[in-house]
Amino acid sequence: MSVETPERPIARAVAEGRMPGRVWMYANYHCNIQCTYCLTESGPKVTQRALSPETMIAVGEQAKELGFTDLGVTGGETFLMPHMPDTLARLADELPVVALTNGTLFSRRLLEKVEPLAERDVALQISLDRPDADVNDEMRAPDNFRKVVAAVPALVERGITVRIATTVESIEDNELDRLCALHRDLGVPDSEHIIRPIVRRGRADTENLGVTAVQSDLPAELTITDDGAFWGPFGPTVHDDRLDTDLLVTRTTLPLETPARALLGLLEGRPDGDDSALNIR
Amino acid sequence: MTTIERVELDQVPLLARPYFADGDPGPIVRALAQVPELLTVALPFIGAALAPSAIGFRAKEIVIVRTSALAGCRFCVETHAVVALDAGLSPAHVAALRTPGPVPDGLFGDPAEEALLGWVDVVGGGGPVSDEERAAILRHWDHHEIVELTTVVGATLMLNRFATALALPTSPDALERLEKEGLR
């Protein structure tokens, strides 16, 4: 007698490379700073649009059950959510996690709280755009550079995996060399440094910055927000205080299978070879 | 006036895009597109229920205009009054359908259409449906036709409440045609 294996279309699509393995969550939309190129127009006074820790954990559990391989947590500034250290640890029980942060809130107290993440499969991805404080801070916030170069080694010393994300319109070779020397000095190897373009959505669009990206340029990583599920983390942007819906997949987020199947349907309907060349990630 | 947002044409969600391929699909689709997973199941149903099928265009429009008038839905009455004219109903027919209450004697002249109107008034008006009323419609329409016509009443009522609650605007083209036909 043969036992039928239940069909797992998402797991199969992920395993066969037809669907990205990572599920992103927008933990919140508010931020302690206000970068010029921010996709979500984040700042201290914006609507929080926060996911509850319970929802985030349910997304993590269901992502694993469905066959996804990785989790991502972004915002807003994720560490404005007091539950974040615990939630990241809990999510890492399910799947490897990368959490994005601007790296400016790592007081001694927060460092203590995140220390247990050293034992878990959690990486913190911190933004650092330029090797010089004044140029870096121009697009981000006063004192941003100083706080980041203090936070990164403090996290690395505690055994936490740190990744550096550099978001720029363009960067001279010489400046990039100095930036790479800096991140190595801070304890972050080249393998943990990513460079990506500014995407012209949200505040970047208002400021006339970055590259125009269409659906096929953007990674189709299922992205869960308080307002619905989107085609990738560059989907649920905010412009003129209004959430963009052009990359909305479904309003339903849980059960995760609903948006996951809808996203897979969209991917399967996409013409062959319709892939991005913009290195947006 | 407070209105509920409908998606802008540059903000159409991915699953909803096929419904916008030929341009602005109108306020019902633009409102439903806010919830794409609802749109993609609702529209095929609405299309199957309201478009001509085994039941002809004219009979369906009789049901839709009359049901909408009973429900007091300005948007659906105005929009479908125009469609009803295209389906071969006269301005006098449309005016009678739009006015709840008895239609002038002999206006429709077809016992099947008159029985249909009686059925719509009973179903769309709410409350119980008597055995005599079921028997009256069965004298002119087959069982499967009654199932379908009753579904048309139900689907129309759903849209009536949707359009009224969301204050959907009638298209200027429809209003202009009604004006021309003396139906405004």
Ligand code: SF4
């Ligand atoms: S880019 Fe990141 S750090 Fe900057 S305002 Fe937006 S959410 Fe905050």
